[in-house]
Amino acid sequence: MDGKNKILDAARNVIIRNGVNGATVRAIATEADMTTGAIYHHYKNKEDLLYDLLNESLSVSSQIAKDVTDKSFSKDNIKLEIVRNTAERFHKDAENRLQYHFAHEVLLGNVDAQVKLKNKYSEWIKKIEQILIHLYGLENTRLNKAFSSWLIAAVDGVVLQYLLDVNENSIDEMMEVFDILLDEGLSSFVERLNEQEK
Structure with a gap:
């Protein structure tokens, strides 16, 4: 699984468990077993990451x-x-x-x-x-x-x-x-x- 898909899967899991407000970049990085820097390599900010998840799925x-x-x-x-x-x-x-x-x-x-x-x-x-x-x-x-x-x-x-x-x-x-x-x-x-x- 590539880095972006790993991040999106992690974000999905964190949102299900903690809600959208609890889906911090740190929580997503921990879930994905990545650093926050690795997340920011793919996404400018949390909102862009969340929008990509919405876009990809819906x-x-x-x-x-x-x-x-x-x-x-x-x-x-x-x-x-x-x-x-x-x-x-x-x-x-x-x-x-x-x-x-x-x-x-x-x-x-x-x-x-x-x-x-x-x-x-x-x-x-x-x-x-x-x-x-x-x-x-x-x-x-x-x-x-x-x-x-x-x-x-x-x-x-x-x-x-x-x-x-x-x-x-x-x-x-x-x-x-x-x-x-x-x-x-x-x-x-x-x-x-x-x-x-x-």
């Missing part, structure tokens, strides 16, 4: 969008990947905490965090739109970005409910609904959006 939509344009992947396989990755997302405790850590930083006025999150969400929205185009035949409608934003917000909202421990449904139940949404709901909604533009 950018699965980019890979799925790439797969969707690859003719060797069937639509059914792509949907299975979406379901699998979404279910995994609910179990990514460290990364989910990080996402809300950065959201909190933005609310406190951290402009750098806001720019990073805005860029990341723009990328995610674009990738979700590509998936909708290739899987469901979404045409170029004026509401494509809004539709993609709603889908991302739905998953983010469920993640927040689990972080706050206020969602009484099992992940299996949530995924059962998600599966129906992928199979039936999205295709109907895409059809309606496409008709609206004609």
